[in-house]
Amino acid sequence: MSDTLIYRIGGAVYINLTNKCTNNCTFCLRETRDGVDDYHLRLKKDPEASEVIDALKKESDVSETVFCGLGEPTMRLEALLEVARYLKTRGSHVRLNTNGQGSAYAGRDIAPELKGLVDTVSISLNASDAVKYDAICKSIYGEEGFDHMMDFARSCIAQGINTILSVVDLIGEEEIAKCRKIADETGAKLRIRHYIE
Numbered sequence: 001m002s003d004t005l006i007y008r009i010g011g012a013v014y015i016n017l018t019n020k021c022t023n024n025c026t027f028c029l030r031e032t033r034d035g036v037d038d039y040h041l042r043l044k045k046d047p048e049a050s051e052v053i054d055a056l057k058k059e060s061d062v063s064e065t066v067f068c069g070l071g072e073p074t075m076r077l078e079a080l081l082e083v084a085r086y087l088k089t090r091g092s093h094v095r096l097n098t099n100g101q102g103s104a105y106a107g108r109d110i111a112p113e114l115k116g117l118v119d120t121v122s123i124s125l126n127a128s129d130a131v132k133y134d135a136i137c138k139s140i141y142g143e144e145g146f147d148h149m150m151d152f153a154r155s156c157i158a159q160g161i162n163t164i165l166s167v168v169d170l171i172g173e174e175e176i177a178k179c180r181k182i183a184d185e186t187g188a189k190l191r192i193r194h195y196i197e
Contacts (some may be wrong), residue, residue: 005047005055007039012095013062015083016069017076018046022101023145024138025126027168041070049082062087066095067118074102077110084117095120100149104141111155121156122191123149125165128178136171150186157187166191 007014019042056062065087067073073080073096084094096114100123103110114121127133130146139145156163165183167176169192176192183190 003043003045003047004039004041005052006059007041011061012064012066013056013059014066014068015052015056015073016041016043016047017052017067017073017079017083018069018071019043020046020075021072021099022075022105022140023072023099025124026136026138027170043070046076047079049079052079052083053086056083056086062090062092064095065092066097068095068097072099072101072105074098074110075105077102077106077113081113081117084114088117093120094118095122097122097124098152099124099137099139099145100152101139101141101145103152103155104145104148109152109155111152111159111161114156114161115159118161120162120164121153122164122166123153123156123188125149125167125179125182125190126171127167128175128182132175150182153186153188163188164191165189166193168193 005016067080087094094117096118098121127136130143133146134143137145141148153163153165165188167179180190
């Protein structure tokens with residue numbers, strides 16, 4: 001069976017660049033399953049950008065695309081940028097679903113590199129402070145993972161990228177309210193995602 005590099009949910013084409021991640025979230029799909037819907041998203045190897053582009057060329061409609069698989073797309077930044085450049089030649093609205101630690105991983109602020117290629121960045125906030133975040137997300141950066149994520153969100157906003165902070169509904173109403181306050185103060189939108197069993 002060949003690796004699933006792209007898959008479709010609703011009207012959007014999703015791009016599966018890697019299974020690696022800087023977090024090990026307690027609620028992550030990777031803990032309990034190999035993919036979503038009927039798509040097997042475990043990769044034998046990270047695909048080259050050219051392989052993903054070849055797969056996308058077979059799709060007649062790429063008007064809405066999302067970098068989102070079983071890992072953190074920004075860990076494959078160069079491939080992500082190359083694929084996004086191709087998608088822009090086809091007029092695609094490009095969204096990046098991320099844990100927001102890409103700049104920490106790259107060792108530089110990557111938001112300026114995303115400008116003009118990624119229209120919307122959806123960042124998993126998931127908790128209202130660094131201690132709670134690390135307890136849930138178990139970042140390789142420890143509690144600093146929260147600060148890296150918030151710095152990235154602010155940088156994306158400064159670049160004029162539509163920025164969404166998302167939380168999973170299982171964190172509870174009180175925590176969601178605190179996260180909404182963080183989003184408001186940061187200048188981002190808040191999205192509440194339903195937890196997939």
